[in-house]
Amino acid sequence: MISIALTGGVATGKSTAAALMRKHWGDSAAFFSADSAVHELLTKGAIKTRITAVFGEGVLDADGEIDRGKLRRIAFCNGPLRRKLEGILHPEVQSMGLEARCVAIENQKERLVYEIPLLYEIDSQMERNFDVVVAASEKTQRMRMAEIRGLEPETIEQLITAQIPITQKMIRADFVIWNDAGEAELEEQIFLLLDFLNSTSFEDEKHLPPHT
Numbered sequence: 001m002i003s004i005a006l007t008g009g010v011a012t013g014k015s016t017a018a019a020l021m022r023k024h025w026g027d028s029a030a031f032f033s034a035d036s037a038v039h040e041l042l043t044k045g046a047i048k049t050r051i052t053a054v055f056g057e058g059v060l061d062a063d064g065e066i067d068r069g070k071l072r073r074i075a076f077c078n079g080p081l082r083r084k085l086e087g088i089l090h091p092e093v094q095s096m097g098l099e100a101r102c103v104a105i106e107n108q109k110e111r112l113v114y115e116i117p118l119l120y121e122i123d124s125q126m127e128r129n130f131d132v133v134v135a136a137s138e139k140t141q142r143m144r145m146a147e148i149r150g151l152e153p154e155t156i157e158q159l160i161t162a163q164i165p166i167t168q169k170m171i172r173a174d175f176v177i178w179n180d181a182g183e184a185e186l187e188e189q190i191f192l193l194l195d196f197l198n199s200t201s202f203e204d205e206k207h208l209p210p211h212t
Contacts, residue, residue: 001104001105001109001110001111001112002110002111002112002129002130002197003101003111003112003113003114003126003127003128003129003130004111004112004113004114004128004129004130004131004132005114005116005119005124005126005128005130005131005132006018006021006113006114006115006116006132006134007115007116007117007118007119007120007131007132007133007134007169008117008133008134008135008136008166008169008179009134009135009136009141009160009163009166009169010117010141010145010159010160010163011136011140011141011144011145011148011149012134012135012136012140012141012166012179013134013136013179013186014115014117014134015033015035015115016179016183016186017132017134017177017179017186017190018031018033018113018115020183020186020187020190021113021190021194022113024190024191024194025111025194028109028110028111029109029110029111029112029113030100030103030104030107030109030111030112030113031112031113031115032096032097032100032101032112032113032114032115033115034093034097034114034115034116034117034118035115035117037092037093037096037097038089038093039068040096041089041092041093042065042066042068042071043065043066047088047089047092048060048065048066050088051066051071051085051088054081054084054085054088055071055074055075055081055085058070059071059074071085073155076155076158076159076162077158082162086122090122094124094125094126097114097116097126098126100112100114101127111197114126114128118163119131120164120168120169120172121163121164130174130175131172131173131174131175132173132174132175132176132177132193133166133169133170133172133173133175133176133177134177134179135166135169135170135176135177135178135179136166136178136179136180137180138160138166140179140180141160141166142156142160145159175193177189177190177193
């Protein structure tokens, strides 16, 4: 089974790229989303207890659930608190990713795609054969966050500066997909990448040392 890590910058189109991979690969591939894993974790009592112990009950909404917006705003404004939050969530996400890998192997999937936005920031130890970075210009990132997500300039700045520059991620990638235009161009690049992976013979996965 070939494992791929899909990452990129904020608002570069990672989730859209993952959806296009799913569209073209269908049931032959399994997908794991770190963001979805975090959403699930934030609903668990044990995780909520650990987070409120660090951030206080001010991060809870009226129903006693974690308010992701409040949590994000506090964490991005405070480096030590952000690192504590990462220390709570990222080991759990890693475990869920390993479980997804085991399930994919049991189900005899040919490919596994990990969608991990902070792949390099957290120095993810998820075993994989290739890294694919979805990139866009900073101007496009800012435009998407402002016009599509409705974020304020201060929040946009925090989100961008909290991540490794996209140029550095591109250097570390095995494949780069440039997503500065529309979805049609993005899909064309995805198709070319998948066509290459589909047509290349991997007789022995040991010839593809996993990133660690």
